Amino acid sequence: MFSIVKERVGQILLPGDEFCCGPQDTLPLTDSGRPERLVAGPGLRRSGDRLLVSRSGVLRHKEPNKFWIESQQRRYVPAKGETVIGIVTAKSGDVFKVDYGGSEQASLSYLAFEGATKRNRPNVQVGDLVFAQFVVANKDMEPELVCIDGSGRANGMGVFGAAGLLIKVSLGLVRRLLVPHSDLRADLEQLFPCELVVGMNGRIWVRAASVQQTLILANLLQSCDTMTAPQRQQLFRRIQLGALQD
Amino acid sequence: MAGDSVRLSKNLLRMKFMQRGLDAETKKQLEEDEKRIISDEHWYLDLPELKAKENLIIEEKSLVPCEDLFYGRLSFRGFNPGVEKLMALLNPKDEKEEEEDDVSHMQTDVTDEEMALRYESLVGTLKKKFAKKRERATMDEDDVNQNIVEKNSKKAFLKPQD
Secondary structure, three states: OHHHHHHOOOOEEOOOOEEOOOOOOOOOOOOOOOOOOEEEOOOEEEEOOEEEEOOOEEEEEEOOOEEEEEOOOOOOOOOOOOEEEEEEEEEEOOEEEEEOOOOOOEEEEOOOOOOOOOOOOOOOOOOOEEEEEEEEOOOOOOOEEEOOOOOOOOOOOEEEOOOOEEEEOOHHHHHHHHOOOOHHHHHHHHHOOEEEEEOOOOEEEEEEOOHHHHHHHHHHHHHHOOOOHHHHHHHHHHHHHHHHHO | OOOOOOOOOHHHHHOHHHHOOOOHHHHHHHHHHHHHHHHHHOOOOOOOOOOOOOOOEEEOOOOHHHHOOOOOEEEEOOOOHHHHHHHHHHOOOOHHHHHHHHHHHHHHOOOHHHHHHHHHHHHHHHHHHHOOHHHHHHHOOOOOOOOOOOOOOOOOOOOOOO
16 A cells, blocks of 8 residues: 555645555565554545545655645645634633634633633733634534643743734745745745744734834745745845845 | 231342341342343344454644644744744754754853752852851851751750759
């Protein structure tokens, strides 16, 4: 099964393509002698013994056993464990309603902040930006967010956004920003001191030393979305020269 | 009294005070009957044993573990030092970068060893501040390792001998 799937890595697949595996195929020659598990990432689904493709895109592989389909999209589908930027839209009782750009609003309990107790409520108003992670996210239930991790620490999550700009980009750009060896991040490092908060739902919040720099950064990220690498580097160089002139 | 006219009910016969007069055998019989009733009430599936198939494919809905994506908060050129620390903590570490980091940390931060040394002496000085006069006198005679020689600092009342 592995070998069948590995052959198609790098090729374009369409929804409906499937990889069947018989019981004899799933015993590759590993050291331990046990059959290896295959991790089917986004875009791939399991149906019994078969692996089905549910999105059109390029098949990618990562050692030792991870496969996924890489495709373009702007619409975010929540997944458990992902961190997103949400906007608080309503406060009803003990729960905040947060809009993350999905089909429905997520709920965020007021106790899910670091150091929050029934007496000590967090300082969250309607319209605030929150950086939170999904703790329940499936198609059958209302999504739930929390601003703490398993051990109760915030780890950078929570309310933020005193001065800065929120922009909406495609999910591909978010991935390109956060991938381990990212050219985009290296280019941004060369520009000017700035701070970004990147949500997996396609929202990026930027802040820099001055308003002008913040605006430059926001426009840069929006346009980087649809540029190739050389075009982008040209743009960055132009801005760097411009910044030196200021 | 207990003639044919009075028929005692099953539940009555099952009560403790009625069972004291019974033989051991009848008691066992009754127990077995009860157990049989209980086990008959339990339901079970009359199917052959199905082996649970080991699933070799695990579904992962999120892209974060697939590509080892970084943490969402980023800061460049020291704009937000708190976020830079978080980045160092939460992001998967690169082997090359770790060596460079060690050099820079040694220069700017106070190392753990220095802190430990500092605290050792600090505790001693603060303790002296709150000690009473008599204790302070005895404390000065201690050696570096704080090995206090036991002596009675409090003088007990000595009764005068006639």
